[in-house]
Every structure is written in structure tokens, then in C-alpha cells.
Amino acid sequence: MEKDLISMADFSARDIVQILDEARRLKKNRRQREDLRGKTLGLIFQKPSTRTAVSFSVAMAELGGFPLTLDAQNLQIKRGETMGDTARTLSRYLSGIMIRANRQDDVEELARHATVPVINGLTEKEHPCQVLADLQTLLDVFRIKDARGLKGFPMAYVGDGNNMTHSWMLAAGILGMKLAVSCPEGYDPTREFVEKAEALCRKSGGRVTFERDPKAAAVGAAAIYTDVWSSMGQEADVARRRDVFRPYQVNGELMAAARKDAVAMHCLPAHRGEEITAEVLDGPRSVVFDQAENRLHVQKAVLLHCLKSKGA
Ligand code: CP
Ligand code: NVA
16 A cells, blocks of 8 residues: 655554654664665655755665656746646656645645655645654654653644644644644644644644743743744745744743753754754754754655555
8 A cells, every 4th residue: 555645644643653663773774775676756846955855865765766856946837737737647657756845735636646655745734754753853862662652742842833833733643742832923823733633632632732921831841842933935024023933932041941851853944043042953952963864764764654565
């Protein structure tokens, strides 16, 4: 069975446990493999990328497959070819498609028409691959045996209620974590994701709560997560957002409100002095480059999960 990863909610707790177990094995024993020999992954980018682009390409190469980067500027999508026709065409050539897109709807349309697995490498609504790498980071840092052990794990997300927040809320709901989200008024995560996370929490026993005061969210947290105040595509709004988000900066004072052993997390790229101070980002409690490294190991596990069809 070939599988898509369009939303964090596409994966069950069991899928996440398996993927992170595999990622841990691959991290322990990093070497050239042949699992995906003869397979080609298309990588479509409508927005810039460093980590997603490089980790997926290296992951594919180290699994024996071939990564084919496709700049959306140079595809016929740019001239109005539909996602559906693009999907039908690319499915004739490729074994899978990873796409970083402006719109989640486009990724869904691509997946509806593709006959090969489609992986979401970030949209305006979600970033599931990043959250999987972040979960692996938490397992490593806190020496947790597997993702089941994240049940009840206390963390705080501080800043913009964006794609990262959405995928984190779903992950917390799936795994039964305790996530406190703190965003300024007007920048909360969307209702759609609040409802989805609440439904998942009802099943898992997880808790996603909302606090206007970032300090209240940080109290008792073992990890404080933040992301840029202006995401890709929001460049026109940068100046206003800088003012609104100022009280939501992850700095030494906010870290002091969290648990003594709390770590600071950021998906990167970061803006030092805005959403996070240099002192925290480059300090001893920061795990941001472990998160970045884990993109590679998790991407491999995701590719094996999604692309390696039975008997292939
Ligand atoms: N965190 C992340 O997705 O980084 P890139 O935008 O560099 O891919
Ligand atoms: N929220 C950020 C994440 C970048 C990895 C953005 O969408 O630009």
C-alpha cells in the first residue's frame, strides 16, 4: 500500500511510533542503502527551502533512489496547467512527489489525481514533515523510548498561529501530548485546526489549550517552540507583525518560566532578535540544529513508509 502524507492527521499514533522507530535506526546506522533503488522522487517547490530541499534529496540518494528537483517557476503549473493534469503526468514518470506549495488545496488536488504517493513539504496550513523531525528530537533529548512515551508531554508553542502550530496541534492530539498555544489576538490558529485537534484529544487524552499570556503557556513546559512572525508569503505584513508579536519573543525570561530542563525549539529559518533571541537560539538549551539534522533521518523513514509499496 502506498500512502500520502498531506496532513499530520494522515498518520495514526501507530504510524508515528513506527516512523520514529525507523528514523532512530537510520540515525544510529547512517550509511548508503538500496531500499529505494530504481525509484525517483519529484520535489516541487513553489516557495524557497533549505532544509526540506536538501534533507529530502540526500535522504533519497542515501536510500539508493534519485531525487529530481522541480522548480515550480519552470513547470507548466506556472502557466496555468492544473495540479490534476500535473499529477496525472508526473505519476507516469515518478515513484513519489514531495511538494512545497502555496496552498494546501493544491496539494490535495495533486494527491487526488496522482497515482503515486504525495508528501506535503509545507503549505500555508501545515508542515507535517517538520513536526515528525521535532518529535524525534524530543525522543532523543529526553531519552524517551518511543513516541508512545510522549503521552502527557508538556510543551508550549509561542508566536504566530501558523502552519507549524496547526501540525503541532494535530500531533499533540494524536499522541496525547499537553500543548499550550500562545498567540496574539488575531493570529490564533484557525478554527478548522482547533476543532480537529480537539477531536483527536478526545480520543487520545491529549490537551491543547490556549493562553494569551506567553508566560502562562510556558509554565511547566519541557519544550518551548517558536517560528517566524511572518511566514513565506506574508512579506507585505512584516512591519505590523513585528509590533504585534514583540511580547511573544522567546527569550531568557520566557525560558525561565518553563521547566528547568526545558529546551528551545525552532523549525528554522530564524530571525534572531525577533521571535527568538540570539542568546536562546545559540544557547545551551537550544536543540534547533538537532531538529534540522533529524529532518534527514525522519525524511528517510517517511519515504520508506510512503514509497515502499508491498512487494516493490
Ligand atoms: N524548516 C524548514 O522547513 O526549513 P526550509 O524552509 O529551509 O525547508
Ligand atoms: N511558518 C514558516 C515555516 C518555515 C519552515 C513559513 O511558512 O514560512
